[in-house]
Amino acid sequence: MQITRKVTDDLYWVGANEHRLHLFENIHPLPTGVSYNAYLLLDEKTVLFDTVDWSSARQFLENIEYVLNGRPLDYLLINHLEPDHAASIDEILVRHPETQVISNEKAFMLMHQFGFHIDGENKQIEVKEGDTFSFGKHTVTFVAAPMVHWPEAMVTLDVTNGVLFSADAFGTFNSIDGHLFADEVDFWSPYWLDEARRYLVNIVGKYGPHIQALLAKAGTVLDKIKFVCPLHGPVWRADENLLKFIGLYDKWSRYEPEENGILIIYASMYGNTEAAAMNLASKLSERGFNNYKVYDVSKTHVSYLISETFRYSHVALMSVTYNLGIFPPMHDYLYDMKALNLQKRTFAVVENGSWAPKAGDLIEEYLTQELKEMTVLSGRVTVNSSVNESSDRELAELAETLIDSVNEA
Ligand code: FEO
Numbered sequence: 001m002q003i004t005r006k007v008t009d010d011l012y013w014v015g016a017n018e019h020r021l022h023l024f025e026n027i028h029p030l031p032t033g034v035s036y037n038a039y040l041l042l043d044e045k046t047v048l049f050d051t052v053d054w055s056s057a058r059q060f061l062e063n064i065e066y067v068l069n070g071r072p073l074d075y076l077l078i079n080h081l082e083p084d085h086a087a088s089i090d091e092i093l094v095r096h097p098e099t100q101v102i103s104n105e106k107a108f109m110l111m112h113q114f115g116f117h118i119d120g121e122n123k124q125i126e127v128k129e130g131d132t133f134s135f136g137k138h139t140v141t142f143v144a145a146p147m148v149h150w151p152e153a154m155v156t157l158d159v160t161n162g163v164l165f166s167a168d169a170f171g172t173f174n175s176i177d178g179h180l181f182a183d184e185v186d187f188w189s190p191y192w193l194d195e196a197r198r199y200l201v202n203i204v205g206k207y208g209p210h211i212q213a214l215l216a217k218a219g220t221v222l223d224k225i226k227f228v229c230p231l232h233g234p235v236w237r238a239d240e241n242l243l244k245f246i247g248l249y250d251k252w253s254r255y256e257p258e259e260n261g262i263l264i265i266y267a268s269m270y271g272n273t274e275a276a277a278m279n280l281a282s283k284l285s286e287r288g289f290n291n292y293k294v295y296d297v298s299k300t301h302v303s304y305l306i307s308e309t310f311r312y313s314h315v316a317l318m319s320v321t322y323n324l325g326i327f328p329p330m331h332d333y334l335y336d337m338k339a340l341n342l343q344k345r346t347f348a349v350v351e352n353g354s355w356a357p358k359a360g361d362l363i364e365e366y367l368t369q370e371l372k373e374m375t376v377l378s379g380r381v382t383v384n385s386s387v388n389e390s391s392d393r394e395l396a397e398l399a400e401t402l403i404d405s406v407n408e409a
Contacts, residue, residue: 002066003059005180007039007227007235008161010138014040014048014063016056017175024084024173028202028303032195033175036060036084037231039165040067041158044136045074048099049156049165050231051088060088061095072096075125075135078103080153080167081110085231089116093123100125102133104142106152129154143217145169147210149203155214162226162238168204169214170245172196172233182234182241196245198307199232200252205310205340211253215246255343257313260409261291262402265305266318267298267327267359272386273320273352276395279387280316280350283399289406297329302336309337313409314346314402317363321353326362334366343372346409348402350395352383377401 005013015037024030036052038060046068052060064073073096078086081103089111093099101118102125103111111118118124127133129144138160145153149168156165173195179185185192204211218225228236236242251258262284266277274296281294293312295305309315319330326334347367351360360380367374379401381394 002063004063004067007180007229008163010042011161011163012040012042012063012067013180013235014038014060014067016052016059016063017177018053018056019175021055025203028173028198029301030173032173032191034173035176035232037229037233037235038085039229040064041135041138042067042071043138046071047075047077047135048073048092049077049229050079050085050167051076051092053084054087057088057091061091064092073099075099076101077140077156077165078107078111079156079165080150080231081107081114082150082168083114086111086114086116089118093117099123102127104128104144104152104154107154110150110152132159143214145210145214147204147207148214149207157221157224159224162224164218164225164228166228166230168231169211170228170233170236170249171199171230173199174233176234180235182236182245183239185234187234187241187245194307196233197248197252197310198303200249201307201310201340202303205252205306205342208253208255208341211249215250215253218246252310255310255341257345258311259291259313260406261293261312262289262314262316262406263308263312264292264294264316264318265297265330265333266294267320267330268296268318268352269320269322269327273318273350273383276350276352276381276383276387276391277316277318279392280318280395280399283396284403287399287403289399289403291406297327297333302329302333305333306336306340306342309342309345314348314406316348316350316398316402318350319352319359319363321351321357321359324356324358326359326366330359330363334363334370338370341372343374346375346377346405348377348379348398350381350383350398352385354385357382357384377405
């Protein structure tokens with residue numbers, strides 16, 4: 001049975017919701033699913049904007065045939081070639097041999113690398129930034145969006161009705177289920193906003209300058225945009241909520257924190273470093289500071305830690321020493337910060353070691369030498385096996401230092 005929604009009078013959402021996949025890109029948890037969005041325009045010509053992951057092809061194909069209602073599919077327009085959106089290209093072309101594929105040079109190169117069967121030159125219509133293409137009433141223009149999220153990525157603006165097909169940009173994790181528009185859900189609730197942030201910073205976070213470049217291009221046509229149709233998550237109408245979301249994209253892609261607050265991230269083998277983390281947290285609260293969160297690196301997928309680190313200004317890293325090094329999950333977290341180009345944060349460091357504490361030196365070295373524009377506060381605390389009176393006093397001083405720094409930020 002078809003499951004479709006109208007975006008405008010002649011534009012339909014024909015995507016699918018994914019609930020079975022546990023890991024997006026086989027790495028990021030999807031506890032609340034994800035949607036693969038595709039859109040079908042019924043003009044004098046019919047145009048399908050992108051496809052879906054192979055796992056969702058059945059629903060997608062049913063949706064397309066329902067909306068086409070016997071019409072041929074004239075064009076398949078590909079904005080982004082990553083297989084979560086492109087894997088069903090072959091299936092479309094098998095069912096619709098009449099379809100011509102519109103995309104750019106890099107995308108066609110990747111289509112051939114992935115082994116899609118776009119046989120015959122007359123099947124391919126190559127476009128580049130600034131080109132226009134008419135389907136009847138609707139004329140679209142193409143804007144390159146390299147590295148948001150792959151080099152071939154582009155976005156397409158329907159200049160007739162102001163629909164921006166934004167590819168991965170403005171996407172979110174979470175299946176949309178029956179909802180289509182962002183104003184049909186409580187988007188600023190943690191359920192949506194946390195997953196929007198986790199999606200953006202883990203998938204495209206490394207490419208902040210490229211997001212900035214796309215935002216700059218979008219800024220020149222902002223008054224013409226009436227809808228934003230991403231490849232994941234809800235569709236946006238041009239209202240104050242879209243502007244707020246664009247503002248967050250701007251912040252995230254500049255690596256600026258959303259709020260002044262503290263993350264306490266601890267790595268503990270037997271509970272003693274964990275106790276130090278609880279100690280520090282209670283000292284913050286005793287001093288009236290409550291905008292902090294505490295996470296165990298061993299129990300929290302690093303994509304959530306990265307997302308929270310994009311959100312907050314300050315991080316207290318508290319790690320046991322392990323094999324004379326940093327506890328491996330803490331090391332993974334630091335590595336992900338580097339991989340995703342995270343910068344401009346302030347850290348406090350607490351180490352634990354029973355005979356040769358090393359984690360503190362190594363963490364500080366990583367922060368200052370491997371990452372960009374990171375500040376490490378003075379007053380590192382060394383715990384020898386478990387917190388004693390001396391380290392308890394030092395944790396109290398560190399709590400004061402952290403609060404002062406947050407208040408000055
Ligand atoms: Fe949702 Fe870069 O693909």
